[in-house]
Amino acid sequence: MxxxxxxxxxxxxxxxxxxxxxxxxxxxxxxxxxxxxxxxxxxxxxxxxxxxxxxxxxxxxxxxxxxxxxxxxxxxxxxxxxxxxxxxxxxxxxxxxxxxxxxxxxxxxxxxxxxxxxxxxxxxxxxxxxxxxxxxxxxxxxxxxxxxxxxxxxxxxxxxxxxxxxxxxxxxxxxxxxxxxxxxxxxxxxxxxxxxxxxRGIVSFEITLQTMAKDLHSGLFGGIALNAAEVLSDLLAKLKDSGSGKILVPGFYEDVRPVAEQERRAMEQLNYDEAAVAKSLGMTKLSGERGYSAMERKSIRPTLDINGMWSGFTGEGSKTVIPARASAKISARLVPDQQPDLIFQCFKDFVAGHLPAGVKADVRYLFGAMPxxxxxxxxxxxxxxxxxxxxxxxxxxxxxxxxxxxxxxxxxxxxxxxxxxxxxxxxxxxxxxxxxxxxxxxxxxxxxxxxxxxxxxxxxxxxxx
Ligand SMILES: [Zn+2]
Missing domain, CATH: 3.40.630.10 (Zn peptidases)
Structure with a gap:
């Protein structure tokens, strides 16, 4: 040429x-x-x-x-x-x-x-x-x-x-x-x-759990009331294995298309400096899914994040209350060929299958985009x-x-x-x-x-x- x-x-x-x-x-x-x-x-x-x-x-x-x-x-x-x-x-x-x-x-x-x-x-x-x-x-x-x-x-x-x-x-x-x-x-x-x-694609949703009619006095009812913040924390902790970083929601990885060895090798050659990135972010070390490099974890692998959570009393000072409601906003970054609506359904099923008796859950789809x-x-x-x-x-x-x-x-x-x-x-x-x-x-x-x-x-x- x-x-x-x-x-x-x-x-x-x-x-x-x-x-x-x-x-x-x-x-x-x-x-x-x-x-x-x-x-x-x-x-x-x-x-x-x-x-x-x-x-x-x-x-x-x-x-x-x-x-x-x-x-x-x-x-x-x-x-x-x-x-x-x-x-x-x-x-x-x-x-x-x-x-x-x-x-x-x-x-x-x-x-x-x-x-x-x-x-x-x-x-x-x-x-x-x-x-x-x-x-x-x-x-x-x-x-x-x-x-x-x-x-x-x-x-x-x-x-x-x-x-x-x-x-x-x-x-x-x-x-x-x-x-x-x-x-x-x-x-x-x-x-x-x-x-x-x-x-990557995305699916974003909000969960609200309700364990009883209203917030209760922790002295009068502590020991007998079901705390919504505890139920939600327990549920959220089950979403991911803290050791391997794997997402434990059944079906979540089902449609993930394997990435060619050649592409993974090419990514390796980009020499992503994990230590420098961790330092620039004020972290001692990067976190994430075991078995994948940082570059892979932030691009070719799906993720799950709790974006925010709220329950009970969060104002200044103390209020001895047992919350009746607890909510969290959650999003997952998706990779080919995961689909936002199918992944949302996996989460809904997971929540339904892990609720203690009598707890009401509202799982609301916020938005999604295909990878x-x-x-x-x-x-x-x-x-x-x-x-x-x-x-x-x-x-x-x-x-x-x-x-x-x-x-x-x-x-x-x-x-x-x-x-x-x-x-x-x-x-x-x-x-x-x-x-x-x-x-x-x-x-x-x-x-x-x-x-x-x-x-x-x-x-x-x-x-x-
Ligand atoms: Zn732009």
Missing amino acids: DKTNHTEFFEDIDRCSGRYVEELCDFLRIPGVSSDSGRGRAMEESAEWILEKLRALDFRGGIHFAGGSPIVMARQEYSRSAPTLLIYGHYDVQPEDPLDEWKSPPFEPTLRDGAIYARGANDDKGQFYTYLKALETYKRIRGVIPLNLIVLAEGEEEIGSKSLMHFLNQKKDQLHSDIFLVSDSSMLSKDIPAVTCGF VLAEIDDPNVRLAAESIEEGFGVAPAFIRSGGTIHIISEIKNTLKIPSMLILGWGRPENGSHSPNEHFYISDFQKAVRSLCVLFDKLSGHEEKR
């Missing part, structure tokens, strides 16, 4: 970098916090901003409403024989607080030490914006983008993507695509980019890896994220898109969802480079030469 072929892209990106960064700063100034219902105007402004940029690139499209924040859908057709790419991103951001921990105001983008500091710089405005600028550079250099393109941007990712899920079902027929592209994840480390091959997995031998994944190697100058690692991006599994499964490319451009320490969120300009440039090369590869430009 003639690599000099791409220098024109790289030179164009260098030449335009100043303007590209300024434009990104304009985008970042719009305070689109989706959880704040008072920011409706900012959501509209964000959607309009994106649509305007796409129209300038000759995309046709518009703004749609499906209940909540506006959705941008725009497209550019090239030819029937060219592949169709669906590029997804979200313009909404997390709330900015705690404000006093920001070194510069969250919605006044500031350049410092080679990075842009602002809420959304990394998640996901900055990462999504790399696609807009790659399309711009590509078009300037090649004259035409020989791919069919659909861009889909939403403003509710941080609060569950409800509108987009409706929209996907309504517009399924207009969204047929061959390759799904998204950058809403991260690199492996500051020097090593990554292709994320999968996300997703790209095929590691998908040729497009290989093309993406080659493009990133050229753009960043370093081969990417193939990783699986322990997190869950609900909308990614929804898009992939609803639209049945065969190829999925999850290319994270931000560094793990870039402060997504935290104060002082930032995005390095050098990473931004490398990402735009990688995407230009990828568009060449996906359109078959290189074979034609």
